[in-house]
Amino acid sequence: MSTTADLITALKAELKLAGVTYADLARELGMAESSIKRIFAKRDMPLSRIDEVLGVLRMDFAELARKVADAQPLRRELTLEQEKAVIADRKLLLMAICCLSQWTFDQVLSTYDVTEAEGVKYLAQLDRLGIIELKPMNRYRLKVAKTFRWHPKGPVMHYFRQHVVQDYFAGGFDGEGEMLMLVHGQIGRSLAMQFNERLARVAQDFAQQHLADQKLPADQRRPYTLMLGMRSWLFAAFRDLKREADSPLPRSR
Template identity: 65%
Template sequence: MSTTADLVAALKKELKAAGLTYADLAGRLGLAESSVKRMLARGDMPLSRVDAICRALRIDFADLARRVADAQPLLTELTQEQERAVVADRKLLLVAICVLSQWTLEQITGAYRISETDCIRALAQLDRIGIIELRPLNRYRLKLAKTFRWRPHGPVMAFFREHVVLDYFAGGFDGPGEGLLLVHGAVSRAIAPSFIERLQRVAQDFAQQHQADQKLPEKDREGYTLVLGVRSWEFEAFTRLRR
């Protein structure tokens, strides 16, 4: 659906919510009812006409556009090109990771040595890439679904494997609120996917707790990184010993 068609669909909903008929709208616009019906049925009209209908319905065009944007389906995965753009610049990657945690511009520049100008530039680039919708006062709406994940073999995970994995697992996992579990076993192939679903729920719980705790003072919060994974795998040194 085109952007204009989305706006027209939203206008139809506003018209119905206001309890107005096509005849009522036609009267406010100074048009024939048949013209209004034809215009709305096509789902395509100049933005100037959309604006005129907004005034007739006494709604703000910006609010209507925002509702349309909020109703768009959220992304569960980026394209190769989008991910490649994210990892091409380390500052952009940093800001991207921060917006995934819903950090504000003030939080990002307060925690990292990145200027406000560079941060705003990164936010604008993330808007162009399609990860966020940048709004006034450098606020934004995340356009990623709760089930979003980086592409398993995409540029971001390749960067993670090359630069992050060893650094992450080099830790002792023995600090407050830390832990590392390594469990191996042979289970039914039919039951294995259910463990993935449980891990996804844990990840969602973690993300939701992060959102809920944003209201706490900075001193009462600590940054944690949760890594979950399960795969059919055997340590290569053990595989070499198999009969």
Template identity: 65%
Template sequence: MSTTADLITALKQELKAARLTYAELAQQLGLAESSVKRMLARGDMPLSRIDAICRVLRLDFADLARRVADSQPLLQELTQEQERAVVADKKLLLMAISVLSQWTLAQVLASYRLSEAEAIGYLVQLDRIGIIELRPGNRYRLKLAKTFRWRPNGPVMEYFREHALLDYFGGAFDGPGEGVLLVHGSVARSQLPAFMERLQRVAQDFAQQHLTDQRLPEAEREGCTLLLALRGWEFSAFAAMRRLNPAPARPTPAGGKT
């Protein structure tokens, strides 16, 4: 929801765009100019007064609130508390993943065993958590950036590591457009950030394509999950066979072989 201070900031911008002076506004509101200046400077006034200024500007209050909401910075990630609330209920987590995929309420109801009342209730919870802004008609605006990611060691990733990772990799990855790559190597540490940046670009491209293809009929789209990862890692079964105190590598004689 928009705060009063945000609404007043937006009102000031609208007044400037309309070239309406504080003196002219005060006259139309039946107030002293000093009172109008004081209210706007404090950043706090009753919603009834904001609504009155909207009428002077011939601006619908709902439109003002929507403009404020649309101007808010999008979230790159959630807090620990927000993620903990999401994973506390599997159906809420399902709804969170659905809105991340830009599904409509109708699509969710057609695909999953949720009643309309349940689904709307979960949308309300996601609005309270801060993932979406719920709008009339059970439409919503996603408040997450295209580069949004779950916290690497947060509640949601912990949940997926525990419950979903084996399920994901249990697939054959042999369908059209599917595949899994496992590449091991030893590279310069200075190059690792560059590789990670490329992976992030792939993720952003995938997210942008998802948004672009929402215009296509549902029959022409395929639900996919892209998993990208890069870390220093050794298979635990191999690590268990390592020597506790490995012998130093033998030097190689110049021009010869060991």
């Protein structure tokens, strides 16, 4: 629910966008400019006054409320309880992943064994969980940031480690448009963060291309999954061979 302060912040932005000054607004409403300034400074205004300002802007309240909703900070992660709710139902998890990939409702129904009633139910659940804002005609707006991620050690990632990772890496990665690379090396810690940022940009490029290619016919699109990862790690089979930092080097004979 939008607070009065949120509405007034949005009103100020709309006034600025429309080039309407406080002096202009005061003349339109028959008020003193000082009174207008005081109302906006206190961020407290009755709904009747908000309606009057909207009249000057030629906007309706619903449009202002949408702008307030769009300006709300996006979630970067869910709580563990919310993740547990998502993972408790396999089809709900499927719908969540489809929404994060910005599939349309019709795409989900035509691709997976999900009925329309089930789809509506799952969209409503995702709305309550704060992942999407459900709109009329089963449309939705994502309420998570592009940098959204599941908790690294949370229930969703636990599910993926148990059921998805082995299935994903079981493939040969030798099909059209497929590849698998494992690169090991030692680099500075500050550079590791720079590589993470570059990998995040690759992921964002992939997500944006997915959206752009939705206009292509279905027979020209193929599902791909991009998995990016980087961690400080040594293969378990080699760990017992690693020399301690203070151990002496063996002498040649």
